[in-house]
Amino acid sequence: MKRTPLYDVHVGLGARMIGFGGWEMPVSYTDIVEEHLAVRSKAGLFDLSHMGEIEISGTGALELIQRLTTNDASKLAPGQVQYSLMLYPDGGIVDDLLVYRFAGxxxxxxxxxxxxxDFEWIREHASGDVAVRDVSHETALVAIQGPFSESILQRVTDFDLSSLGYYRFAEASISVLDGKARRACVISRTGYTGEDGFEIYIDxxxxxxxxxxxxxxxxPEGLVPVGLGARDSLRLEAAYSLYGHEINEETLPYEAGLGWVVKVDKGDFVGREALLKAKERGLVRKLVGLELVERGVPRAGFKxxxxxxxxxxxxxxxFSPSLQKGIGLGYVSTQEARPGNELAVMIRNKPVGAKVVKTPFVESHVKK
Amino acid sequence: MYPEDLKYTEKHEWVRLEGNRAVIGITSHAQDQLGAIVGIGLPQVGDVVEQGQELADIDSMKTADVIYAPVSGTVVEVNKKLEEHPELINDDPYGEGWVAVIEISNEEEIGSLMSAEEYRALVEEGEEGH
Structure with a gap:
């Protein structure tokens, strides 16, 4: 199993480690609920160095990205980030991703x-003056999320964070080792929790x-390290999709509620034809949020x-630590997808009352 | 971690014998493995259970688990407080976190329960296997 550069730090902090997508990662340091609530009320620090980073350069870079992704990357100015999808020709999802536009x-x-x-998929489609490089192994990623993120991070960087909008990034530096050294990094106002916060890419x-x-x-502000356990419950309260769960090679962006990142008018891209046909046929199922109205914790795969x-x-x-009840995302037939619809989730062969609710489950506090 | 005056099961329940009554809960090892406990489904007073049968179910952030009846008998008390505060099981597994009381119908079953020493050995054996 692979380890991030912070593996020893996690073990030193007493984290419980688990296998996740081939990586040995911290699931929690103290308690998932405590870590979760710290991010909602104060701030949490995450090691996301397992994420992949792929650099694309050359005069054909934009054209390649436009052909492989559903969102319109031509709209990106340097310093901007875009959420997007890569599709197979049949409209199934290869992956969801963030596209960062740097100057070059x-x-x-x-x-x-x-x-x-993903790297193989991109390379297979690359032609002309394009260089594709997997820089994942060189790049660490640390996220700070929660209402106090800006004030904490501001104390170790000269870059004026108040000027950085949501889905914007800057090439900046942070001062480390008690101010004795400064390290170049990319600071991005993005996240996966529904709170304000930053993701920091660093060597x-x-x-x-x-x-x-x-x-x-x-x-002093109550920043704590947060593991993958709370990362999952936080993203679920925010109703963000996770690859392998809400989206995969068999789900269409529309049924997953991701039509907002599909720009069919931007020109051709892999999967576009299939999506147009699917739209014409109409959707048979839809991803919805469910809240349990009785006691119980719903889990992936339950009917x-x-x-x-x-x-x-x-x-x-x-279990939603913020709402103190069971919540879930799931696919239901389109006619059952309206908010307020009363359904049930089968938990240990017993139907437990649930209703369809609008998402996110918990109000978003990302920077507007 | 495993009080000497209690009896234990392989499924990580503890039993405190009070005459013909058995107070039941889960061990500190069990609550530690489950992590933050967020819900419990208690039996009803009057339920008749057999040794090894499901007595209650329990949900943590990580997983769902079942508490089995360590002895046969009739449920005579349940810890209703846990419905509002399931985290008491994490905070005080042998005290405030008790789950139910069973009036024992077959005293011979007590002999099948483990001592603290035997239970500790079972847990340590399991940990070496990891």
Missing amino acids: HYMLVVNASNTGK RNYAREAWETLLETGK IVKGAEEVGYLTSGT
Whole structure:
């Protein structure tokens, strides 16, 4: 199993480690609920160095990205980030990703377990003056998320964070080792929690300095390290899709509620024809949010029923620490997808009452 | 970690014998493995259970688990407080985190329960296997 440059730090902090997409990662340091609530009320620090980073450069870079992704990357100015999807010709999803536009190149940030597959997929489609480079192994990624993120991070960087909007990034530096050194990094106002926050890309050799500096700096505000357990419950409350759960090679962007990142008018791209046909046929199922109205914790794979009839299945589920009840995302047949619809989730062969709700489950606090 | 005056099961329940009553909970090892406990489904007073049968179900952030009846008998008390505060099982597994009381119908079953020493050995054996 692969380890991030922060592996020893996690073990030193007493984290419980688990296997995740081929990586040995911290699932929690103290308690998932405590870590979750710290991010909602104060701030949390995450090691996301397992994520993949792929650089694309050359005069044909934009054309390649336009052909492989669903969103319109031509709209990106340097310093901007875009959420997007890569599709197979049949409209199924290769991966979801972030596209960063730098002055002279692009960086795609992809799911850890898909990095190899994505890299091959991009290389297969590359032609002309394009260079595609997998820089994942050189790049560490640390995220700070929560309402106090800006004030904590601001104390270790000269860059004026108040000027950085949501889905914007800057090539900046952070000061480490008690101010004795400064390390170049990319600071991006993005995240996967529904809170304000930043993702910091930094050379793997400086990951430890950056992590320790941030953790120490944020202590007075209550910054704590947060593992993958709370990362999952936070993203679920925010109703963000996770590859392998809500989206995969068999789901269409429209049924997953991701039509907003599909720009069919931007020109041709892989999967476009299939999406147009699917739209014409109409959707047979839709991803919805479900809240349990009785006690229980829904989990991925559980059946969704209406009376005796099976109408769908859960793709993710958890106990929501913010709402103190079970929540889940799942696919149901289109006619059952309206908010307020009363359904049930099968938990240990018993139907447990649930209703369709609008998402996100918890109000978003990202920077507007 | 494993009080000497309690009896234990392989499924990580503990039993405190009070005459013909058995107070039941889960061990500190079990709650530690489950992580943050967020819900519990309790039996009802009057339920008749057999040794090894499902007594209650329990949800943590990580997983769902079942608490089995360590002895046969009738449920005479349940810890209703856990419905509002399931985290008491994490905080105080042998005290405030008790789950139910069973009036024992077959005293011979007590002999099948483990001592603290035997249970500790079982847990340590499991940990070496990791």
